[in-house]
Amino acid sequence: MKILTRAVVALAALAMLATPALAQKTVKWKLAMTWPSTLTPLASPPLRLAEMVKEMSGGKFIIKVEGKEKHKAPLGILDMVKGGQYQMGHSASYYWKGKDMSMVFFTTVPFGMTAFEQYAWFYYGDGMKYMQQVYDRYKVLSYPGGNTGVQMGGWFRKEIKSLDDLKGLKMRIPGLAGEVFAKLGVNVTNIPAGELYTSLDRGTIDALEWVGPGMDIKMGFHKIAPYYYTGWHEPASEMQFLINKRAYSKLPPEYQAMLQSAMKAVASEMYFENFAGSAEAWEKMKTEYPNIKVKTFPKPVLKAMKKATDEVLNSYAAKDPVFKEILESQRSFMKKARQWTIISDYNYIKTCLELEED
Template identity: 40%
Template structure:
């Protein structure tokens, strides 16, 4: 029994007694008793507690929900490993160990091959394009369909924007420089790099720095300047590649246990949905606002050498990506279904943005 429960119990008891005393208007007061029931949710994440950007999205969500519900629904956020390990967030929410999770969809591609399409794929949509597809192009409905067998309702949970190609100990001047390169890179991009001759390595956030430092890996991607500065990669690798290819706009996810959500009264269900939506934009805003200052610090204070991938490397990776996507679609019905929707939408919005944003970026 906790304090919140007792407070609710006391108020409910008071009302029950009051009703028995007064006799009328019982319905309205019963309604009050139902509505004053409180809920306590656990939210497990794949990030260190309070990690800038990624880790602050669930914290902000919890703050919004707690305040909007007047304390009727309180959400407690757990960092990776506090309740369950970072890569077990999906299972924990599916099994009801936690009512909610915050993570990246591509971590579950072993379970659900289509899952990276809801987060980030090489040469895929940018942050705002992904949001448009999810919310007005049928993407969210497909996402819900794919997660339904696991009793999980997914919602967009922020976007870190375009991710930099990453940190390397040696320069990448041609495709030959990728041969044998040990690089930390997750999702379908790892598959692409492997076919280019590299050796993709899977490491959790906490393991990357020491592996780069020791030479166990030759390079790593992480997020972008804001997060990469905090991780101190500039102390372990000389070259920072700004080129965008592997995650052009990385969508994060809220995972919600379906049964837990349905047990909430309608108003609290809506509070969960709208809070997630508000956090989705807020996280992108934060990355967009903070990345450039961090980049300046990296270059001016830490003498990081900025580089771009050669055009022929980018076009080669793009070709390999097309093959990987076609194979994924051939091997999994779910992937094929989501990919058909994703790629049609991407073609359309790409031609729109070529006419608008791209042109504007050229002449402003």
């Protein structure tokens, strides 16, 4: 009897000691993304994040990733995360410019920073502070979620030789670039990924921009619109992870740390994946699709785009002090970051090109 009592006490003590730490709690989350589940590399960050977090937690922290094909609301991610139907989301901030124009700064702006200038702004400038300030209104946390790098300027049925060729053109282009094109007489619309090809094929639109060769070629746009323009409008499109604040605050700190680590890891991986895919597709393009005509917009058109961009940005800044503050922060950071880009990466590639010429 005494032995048994001791055994009970010992086992009880053991059970106490062995009580799982908070990190051992089973947590099941859902993540909604704007993209269909198969649309890599955009869908890659959330899919990889879920896998990493599962492994790190020994299968205790599970994030179920749902693509557009499941929730049917590709442009409703912010609302769904805010409402708590999903604890997390993955999308691009500029899709909510209708709610708040400042959202565009966290994806990309025409003639703005490149990916690594922008990451430097996020982490060593005021980017993270401003992004959270804007998302605070929705009780949602926001973190960088992967970057496409410089996007191509889009696919056009006809060559754009002058500003006149833009007038009356029907084009799919989101974000601030859409407003710039609108100023130049384009009829602008946004259409989710799944409907792009059909819209172009049926003539609902005459032109569209999507991402870059890695993603575009698979969509088949070149069959209908063979003029492929270089980029000016989305130099560094950053995706965002969104997290419901209440859900996050209830997570054990270990799981919060896992999310933070995994979000950073997968964001960078998306850039590498898209870069590799684009390099691959660009090389193939030349041999397999020789009908594609790669062009840069004529200088007068680019100048008009630049002027319209500044006008659009300044007009929003005049109306909205937060927009103005973020615009000034980006402009001043970009000014110094660009000097370094020019002397490092740009000058290096230029040197390599000049040596090849001889």
